[in-house]
Amino acid sequence: MAVDPLRQVVSSLMPRARADLAELVTFRSVANPDIEPPAECAKVANWLIDKFTEVGLERVVASPTPDGSKCVHGVAPGPPGSPTVLLYCHYDVQPTLGEHLWHTPPWELTERDGRWYGRGTADCKGNIVAHLTALRALREHAGGFPCTIKLIAEGSEEQGTGGLEAFVPPNAELLAADAILVADTGNFTVGVPTLTTTLRGMTSVDVRLSALSSEMHSGMFGGPAPDPVAGLIQVLASLHDERGNTTVDGVGASEQWHGVDYPVDQFRKDANVLDGVELIGDGSVMDMLWTRPSATVLGMDIPSVLDSSAVVQASAAARVGLRLPPGTSGQQAQDALVEHLRSRVPWGLRCEITRVAVGDPFVGSLDGPAFDAMRSAMEDAFRHPMATEGQGGSIPLCTVLADTFPDAEIMLLGVEEPRCLIHAPNESVDPSEIEHVALTEALFLTRYASNGTS
Structure with a gap:
């Protein structure tokens, strides 16, 4: 598939992506009833059902999980013999940690200096919007999806209470896929396409x-x-x-870490370390952060x-x-x-x-037809060589997915680069990351469908 026509379609969809994210941010979907009403999470789940049904998925429903949260799932059957790709995201968010610490209203999308601010703009509602934008682009550009698409959206990831981890094994047939895209990480820095290969x-x-x-x-x-x-x-x-x-x-x-380098000065800037304050530990930044x-x-x-x-x-x-x-x-x-x-x-x-x-920690896919399709998609979408990195964060679900679907290629990507300040006050997202990740996903689905096997 030619890249430029699809790039133009994705670009034309960005105003709609902004509107989607603006609406999503208004939902105070903290999956803790002591902090926000459970109705806020229910509103997002219903929003996801409506939007992913509208974009072409079937049987999109919210199912209860053992921790009391609900996961949203659905499917869009592809051509016979085509591979199946499972798209993951989560719709719950972290608490604000105090609205007085924010420079903009945390539950209202606000644009400042080219970035979009608000709780969940990056983690993980920005990734939800990237999924939607990719699927809309494929329907507009190609009239449909080149392979079978499945969706699973988690409702309590930030709480670490294991609802979806417990849901997956007994519902393996519902979620089985040849490749799984976990959209809850991000790039090493803005504009550098990055596949996360390890998680603590x-x-x-x-x-x-x-x-x-x-x-x-x-x-x-x-x-x-x-x-x-x-x-x-x-x-x-x-x-x-x-x-x-x-x-x-x-x-x-x-x-010790033997992959991409994380320069000390860059880390100090990304982590907002105050002048004169030393970094801790005897290892390199990469050692301390990823291994x-x-x-x-x-x-x-x-x-x-x-x-x-x-x-x-x-x-x-x-x-x-x-x-x-x-x-x-x-x-x-x-x-x-x-x-x-x-x-x-x-x-x-x-x-x-x-x-x-x-x-548990996790090590992702580093070879196979899905990995090859992802590398080419990322590099064409971002016009930059793909990097790989570890990540200090944790997504326990990844280990469950690997155990339940041992033959699936599992890859982690997303819009959450360091300047996003996920989990902290003043969370934001660079809209170009949403655009490029959406284009990456659309290109990946097309190329994997052409080269992957079911």
Whole structure:
């Protein structure tokens, strides 16, 4: 297929893509009823049913998953003998982390300096729009789809509660495909087409330390009365050595990355590291980010400075996240993390640890007809050689897909380049990434249909 005519069609569809994303951003689809009403996720699920039905998929419905969320799925049968491609995305988003931290309204698409701002613009609603734009372009340009298209849109990915992971194995026939495009990653930088080939796994636990039956005056009782906040700080400090390396007993931390380079200056810029603040760890940026574990204190339950008073706290709690390189299972790492934390508790403090989430690392496809079609599609769409990279984030579903469909080629791509600030305040997307990813997908589906086998 000639690239330029399809490129023009995709370009002409970008105003509609913007309108779709603007509507999607208004849905506060945080899959946590303590933060946003469940009706917000239901609205997005219904929106997806309408839009993907409109674009040509059949039997698009929302099915319940074991964690209480709903996944949206559908199919568009292709010509006999053509391969099947499963398109993945998720429609839930992270909380805002405080609307006062945003420069623009988080639930309203706002354009600034050529980027589109709003919660979910990149992760992952921008990828939903890229899917829709690619399918619309194929229908407009070619009158239909060159192969069988399946859709699966997850409703609780950001919560890590495993709803879709549990849904996939018993519904394998519904989702079976020769190639799977997981649209929930992105490029190394804007304009550089990048296939993500490895993902770190993840696990998280909540640890609560208790010392007293109630808060007590720090002047009258502080000193001999054990302070659970100070105890918790000691426990959390044991997760890193003095150089910042993650040090969880039983979890290795010495692997090296041998792929694309991530320059220190570029990483500092992408990560918004303040001037004068050092990077941590003994390895390179790539080693620390893509091949080694990374422990993070995700949150703490202690009084804020504003709400504090002169008391010794009765208890304190924290949520600890651990990212895992390929080679370590999520369950093994969670077991190790629990034992590590428990063994560091001082002063006989009561310790309660709750296991929150777990997911295994993943290694994607690096050869095969789908990979070859993707490389040529990316390079023609972006007019730039394709790169491969690891990613520090985790998508536990990928391992489930690999186990359930061992012969499928699984590839990770998307619109989420570093400047997007996914999961943080002021999330945004570069619209050119949506356009180029949509063109990539349309080209891939056409070329894979010509060369792939069912």
